[in-house]
Amino acid sequence: MLDVTTLTQALITRPSVTPADAGAMDTVETILTDLGFTCTRLAFGEIENLYARRGTASPNLCFAGHTDVVPVGVRTLWKYDPFGAEIHDGQVIGRGAVDMKGAIAAWIAAVSRFPDQAGSLSFLITGDEEGVATDGTVRVVDWLKQTGEVIDHCIVGEPSSSTQLGDMIKVGRRGSINATFTVTGKQGHVAYPQRALNPLPVLVDLLAELKARTLDDGYASFPPSNLEITTIDTGNTATNVIPQAARARVNIRFNPTHTGVALSQWFDTVARDMAERSGAAIEVQSSISGEAFLTEAGPFVDLIADVIQTQFGLDTDRSTTGGTSDARFIRNLCPVVEFGLVGQTMHQINECVAVADLDALTDAYSALIEAYFSKFGSAS
Structure with missing residues (x-):
């Protein structure tokens, strides 16, 4: 032995x-x-x-x-x-x-x-x-x-x-899915916002919409699914510049109420609707770590x-x-x-x-x- x-x-x-x-x-x-x-x-x-x-x-x-x-x-x-x-x-x-x-x-x-x-x-x-x-x-x-x-x-x-x-x-x-949202607007001077398209308010509204949804109330033997914002970045070092783009990452830990594919499709839908309303371009990259x-x-x-x-x-x-x-x-x-x-x-x-x-x-x-x-x- x-x-x-x-x-x-x-x-x-x-x-x-x-x-x-x-x-x-x-x-x-x-x-x-x-x-x-x-x-x-x-x-x-x-x-x-x-x-x-x-x-x-x-x-x-x-x-x-x-x-x-x-x-x-x-x-x-x-x-x-x-x-x-x-x-x-x-x-x-x-x-x-x-x-x-x-x-x-x-x-x-x-x-x-x-x-x-x-x-x-x-x-x-x-x-x-x-x-x-x-x-x-x-x-x-x-x-x-x-x-x-x-x-x-x-x-x-x-x-x-x-x-x-x-x-x-x-x-x-629980399953896990990560998504990166990239909002692209138009860079400009902060004193002339009419000449720019600030991607940050668009990103904030998008994240607020994601967070507002109650994913579920739990599943047998599982707690409720949760969405967490893990980072927001612009890379903007200037105080007088509206940035060109902004990015955020989110993660959802989900119970069997959902599938990774369905959540990925939801991300795409929210991003598409927000892009239409705001005029900004929004790209989504999702990665399913496991079901x-x-x-x-x-x-x-x-x-x-x-x-x-x-x-x-x-x-x-x-x-x-x-x-x-x-x-x-x-x-x-x-x-x-x-x-x-x-x-x-x-x-x-x-x-x-x-x-x-x-x-x-x-x-x-x-x-x-x-x-x-x-x-x-x-x-x-």
């Missing part, structure tokens, strides 16, 4: 800030090969990905995660080397400790306790979750479909727990909740909160649930994970694997 803390440290010492891999995927591949997995490396662009499977029978239980991490920020603010993986006061310190190298290590350590299983175990590991996510899991999912590879259920090891291990799992996520999804209550979700109740004595919160994750791509293959470490320090200076939590998560993952094949297959 493999030691989860040692594995976590080995992964943290690989400075795999997106898109760099820095040997992190090699580390995972070597360990999984030794555990009897057939590993397939999938490189897309600058990104290293890995799909590994042990067994050929169904069901196939997959663990999905990412080895890439966000930048460390101001390095001098770290108490210890962010890639040193030192242990202090029972905590492993380092970038990626909870998001999410610790969970990858915990699942590998759990798998090492099972020399065989009734069906198949697989790993889908990407190096492009913290970046733009165009050459990571979404490309691997396409490859799996093309090759006819079937995954029956998936656990994503994101740090889903809120304040204590197991208190929350993620059974869905909303929900893994419905059923045997798989119940199994995870039951394991958490047994291991931690908690009635886990089946949540849809938070940002996006790669579960949004995997849900096109199979039911998917996120269950991982406590995310209190993710993306922060001095990110860390308790050694006790690593051990406890490994035990929980082991119990989950055993319960899964007992329920969905025949244990061997």
